[in-house]
Amino acid sequence: MKVAKLHDLKKTDKKTLEKWLHLLILGRMIDERAPNYLKQALGWSYHAPYAGHDAIQLAIGQVFDRKTDHMFPYYRDMLTALSAGLTTEEILLNGISKATDLASGGRHMSNHFAKPEWNIHNVSSCTGNHTLHAVGVGRAMKFYKHKGVAISSQGESSVSEGYCYEAINGASNEKLPVVFVFQDNGYGISVPKADQTANEFVCDNFTGFKNLQIVKCDGKDVFDSMNTMIAAREHALKFSEPVIVHAMCVRIGNHSNSDNHEWYRDEKERADAKAQDPLPKFKADLLKAKIFTEKEIAKIEEKAKAELLEAHAKAVKAPNPTPESIFDHVLPPAYEPQKYTDGTHNDTSEPKKFIDAINGTLKAEFRHNPNTFIWGQDVANKEKGGIFNVTKGMQQEFGKGRVFNGPIAEDYILGTANGMSRFDQDKIRVVVEGAEFADYFWPAMEQFVEMSHDHWRSNGAFSPNVTIRLASGGYIGGGLYHSQNIEGTLCTFPGVRVVVPAFADDAAGLLRTAMRSQGCTVYLEPKALYNAKHAMTSIPEDFEVPFGKARVRREGKDLSIITYGNTVHFSLEAAEILAKEGFDVEVLDLRSLNPLDLDAIVATVKKTHRALVVHEDKVFGGFGGELVGQINEHAFEHLDAPVRRVGSTFTPVGFNRILERAILPDMNKILVAARDLLNY
Structure with a gap:
């Protein structure tokens, strides 16, 4: 990639140079003033000074096109944000965490700058994770033939994160218009670069990647940085392939206001860093080129100082976030079913399999919304559609642009889903197989956590419209990594929905609602039910199931079994046997765990006065503990016996069928517990 010297002291007009100088001076004034806000107890409790990164940050902001591009700045990118067009007041509002802060309304750490209307994204504190989001945006740009680039900026040490390698690998493989900027100041807090990687330049770790351009520049030199960023953006646009810009910077001060670099940098090193101040x-x-006089520069400094003081006066008077606002924007609005408002139906058509219900609904929703996409591991190769063939026939009908395989990298699958949704959250809906089995989802947990608070953290500005499909549970002889349940963990995160259908009609209805909703939904598929005859039902063509609406599968008055997933069927079998013994057992299928239908739970307990919570997951630490807590808190006075639980033993699920049977709950274990409770 050639870097044309479009800018130098002679080629750049004075008006442009004055603008750049103003931004550099103003930015440095804000950077140096920021610690004072903390000393005065006004805020900015996290501040990472950018001094020494001035040139490359000026260039990123100047090259960014707010009409066409998307930018993902990192926590040291104050000047980048200012150069891109944020006002001084907007920078200060973020720093002192005011309710009117554009990035998050005070919900996220200071020094995380954003402006949603310009697609300058609010990124989290997990260093470098936004590289995946930039790749997802780049994928959308390529699909929609959009003429823009995604710019991701980070420090060189955060490139050590695995998801950065996944992002660059994916961007080069898919040939996406993404510019990755590495701002290299030699340190990751106190950790020197030599402890991060063997190469002097971390960009050299990627020299073997195809379809990837790598260019180095002096991040302290305005013209070298500007020319390099212009060339990088133009190359990414022209050839639709990623570019790494490795900018050599220097960190003049501490890593942040919680760091003291005197503990690990001697006096000479600190002096050398200061001597390189851009x-x-x-x-x-x-001055040397006689483009400006001392007096002219002094005038620019006075103007910047006045601008800062005026912005300060406005920012400190801005409203603080209110305590009651914490519940705003936890979840974006869900799709509200129009016809099947309670998630039941009277359809009498021929019963369908659970797996066919999912496949048919996916295809129907892809026809309904042409801006729907699905990817994952092994989801689309000729006649195969996933490890269980759930997505069979989808690529043939909807094409490789909408249905495709991702690499075996769960973080990449989920992170790029977040990113692609960001390109146009009003219309784009993404479905991913988050992992081939739910047990393999753990590598994606960092991106899942990110997704869970994206809407809240951005103060409602962004919602990742992603349905995460996971084949869950046991009873297939799968053993470790193929038979575990993870809903107990996933339900601890606010900001996501978690649903578990047990019958084919609910599998269709919940999936349709998830795919039409804003926000993130984890859709757990009990894989033992895919082809199970007892999970087959009739399904209306347009069936919908609302979130947070349980379904009474069997009416009763003596005992309530509260359950979901695979154990719904065991519970119904047990209830029929108990009926022959003279007991009338009610079975409540939760279907939705988050949100939870607490009203239905309380209603059934009021009716029967006894409750047995049954689920496939481990009893200890499982989701049933939350259900018991809710019953005790909201329906204790209606109980005639303690609430009991049935679930797996506190062990992994074994591979040998003898071990699996000993570990997982079954109809007989439910019968024993139910009889004990009925006779209490």
């Missing part, structure tokens, strides 16, 4: 050098070059 701002006085740029001023000196302008």
Whole structure:
């Protein structure tokens, strides 16, 4: 990739140079003032000074096109945000965490700058994870033939994160218009670069990647940085392939206001860093070339100081977030079913398999919304559609642009789903097989956590419209990594929905609602039910099931079995046997765990006065503990016996069928517990 020297002291007009100098001076004034807000107890409790990164950050902001591009700045990118067009007041509002802060309304750490209307994204504190989001945006740009680029910026140490390698591997494989900027100041907090990687330049770790351009620049030099960023953006646009810009910077001060670099940098090193300060050098070059006089520069400084003081006066008077606002934007609005408002139906058509219900609904929703996409591991190769063939025939009907395989990298699958949704959250809906089995989902947990608070953290500005499909549970002789249940963990995160259908009609209805909703839904598929005859039902063509609406599968008055997933069927079998013994048992199928239908739970307990909670997951630490807690809190006075639980033993699920049977709950174990409770 060639870097044309479009800018130098002679080629750049004075008006442009004045604008750049103003931004450099103003940015440095804010950077140096930021610690004072903490000393005055006004905020900015996290501040990562950018001094020494001035040139590359100026260039990123100037090259960014707010009409066409998407930008993902990191926590040290204050000047980047200012250069891209954020006002001084907007920077200060973020720093002191005001309710009117554009990035998050005070919900996220200071120094995480954003402006949603310009697609300058609010990124989290997990260093480098936004590289995956930039790749997802780049994928959308390519699909929709959009002429823009995604710019991801980070420090060189965060490139050590595995998802950064996944992002660059994926961007090069898919040939996406993404510019990855590495701002290299030699340190990851106190950790020197030599402890991160063997190469002097971390960008050299990627030299073997195809379809990837790598270019180095002096991140302290305004013209070298500007020319390099212009060339990188133009290349990404022209060839639709990623570019790494490795900018050599210097960190003049501490990593942040919670760090003291005197503990690990000697006096000489600190002095050498200060001597490389880009701002006085740029001023000196302008004076030496007689482009500006001392008086003109002083006038620019006075203007910047006045702008800062005016912004400060406004920012400190801005409203603080209110305590009651914490419940705002936890979840975006869910799709509200129009016809089947309680999630039941009277359809009498021929029963369908659970697996066919999912496959048919996916196809129907892909026809309903042409901006729907699905990817994952092994989901689309000729006649095969996933490890269980759930997505069979989808690529043939909807094409490789909408249905395709992802690499074996769960973080990449989920992170790029978040990113692609960001390109147009009003219309784009993404479905992913988050892992081939739910047990393999753990590598994606960082991106899942990110997704869970995206809407809240952005103060309602963004919602990742992603349905995460996971084949869950046992009873297939799968053993470790093929038979575990993870809903107990996933339900601890606010900001996501978790549903578990047990019958084919609910599998269709819940999937349709998830795919039409804003926000993130985890859709757990009990894989033992895919082809199970007892899970087959009739399904109306347009069936919908609302979130948070349980379904009474069997009426009764003596005992309530509250359950979901595979154990719904065991519970119904047990209830029929108990009926022959003279007991009338009610079976409540929760279907939705988050949100939870607490009203239905309380209603059934009021009716029967006894409750047995049954689920496939381990009893200890399982979701049943939450159900028992809710019953005790909201329906204790209606109980005639303690609430009991049936679930797996506190062990992994074994592979040998003898071990699996000993570990997992079954109809007989439910019968024993139910009889004990009925006779209490």
